């Protein structure tokens with residue numbers, strides 16, 4: 001059906017898809033330039049429609065932590081779901097088994113509820129916080145993403161001229177929904193304390209990515225996270241950690257285990273089921289008990305696919321893989337992330353290039369700036385053209401990284417140390433070209 005000319009198949013498949021799906025893709029940010037369409041994904045690699053092989057550092061926006069089509073996970077899911085598909089009544093043994101595992105590992109998870117995506121989890125978390133506190137305000141931080149719904153769809157990667165305003169991510173959003181949103185700078189204790197002093201008694205919830213991976217890798221400082229915990233506790237507001245990216249990827253207990261800060265509610269998705277559609281809300285007993293999964297309780301919680309056996313089985317199998325050999329998967333991922341970061345630093349120093357390779361565990365980025373990136377303002381100093389050129393150069397050399405500003409890269413357990421050293425060799429070539437172009441531009445020489 002598609003032309004066999006190797007160089008054209010991705011583009012032709014994308015063009016055909018565009019006649020059937022708006023833009024030819026199923027979610028925003030999946031459409032990139034050059035057009036890429038994939039026909040195979042195994043382990044740490046993907047193959048485009050032209051048969052070109054890539055080491056996949058996109059890793060499904062971070063969902064496939066173990067790797068694509070992990071054979072152990074697939075077999076375990078098959079085994080666990082042999083006798084059951086969706087029933088949609090009562091609990092399944094699988095839901096109970098996964099909940100027990102989550103409670104064992106995630107410090108703040110007293111009760112859990114399943115859904116199918118991260119956006120659903122943050123929606124439920126925010127509505128529950130408003131119901132439980134009887135207050136309207138929700139506080140988020142500039143640069144964080146928490147899903148596509150009206151409660152929170154604002155101020156993600158805002159352009160500088162929109163900073164300080166409510167920057168909605170979508171037309172059609174009810175202005176009333178965002179009227180009750182406050183947006184603060186991340187890692188700014190004074191701004192947070194000031195807002196809480198002014199209107200803390202109106203704040204239902206404070207929601208954050210404890211590491212803002214939406215803008216690469218901006219780690220919440222210990223002082224900042226402690227201030228959020230202290231301030232919300234004092235005001236009686238609900239602290240929500242959005243661990244959709246950090247959960248299970250950085251530790252079985254999420255970033256709350258690493259930071260020692262215990263949120264009231266936590267949202268999970270992505271890596272918890274290695275790419276199967278599973279979302280989860282976890283948290284304090286008294287809050288979670290207000291959902292009407294307990295008859296008569298006031299907060300609606302529904303969903304035909306909630307707790308779907310296949311997704312829940314994938315969650316169990318993923319956690320089993322992460323528990324094995326005393327956490328060997330995480331140890332290896334952290335070591336590979338460190339090696340990538342260190343290698344990029346060495347290349348930057350040798351070339352005299354102003355880059356800030358940054359990683360936390362298996363997530364890594366190469367910011368093109370001369371300062372450490374600890375705030376959204378720092379992220380805005382990233383040279384977008386160079387960042388995208390770097391990712392495009394890596395794609396050309398067979399390393400898949402989204403060619404968009406500030407998009408992060410992920411290691412998977414299926415990656416090898418050889419993938420890391422190969423990526424560093426490719427990065428050396430690409431960064432050398434970027435450094436040469438910059439030097440040429442500075443001297444006025446046009447190649």
Ligand code: PMP
Pocket residue numbers: 061116117118119120122145146147148209214242243244245269270
């Ligand atoms: N929170 C964070 C931190 C995310 O990165 C995402 C997805 N990129 C979401 C929530 C929304 O999750 P989903 O796409 O599964 O709805």
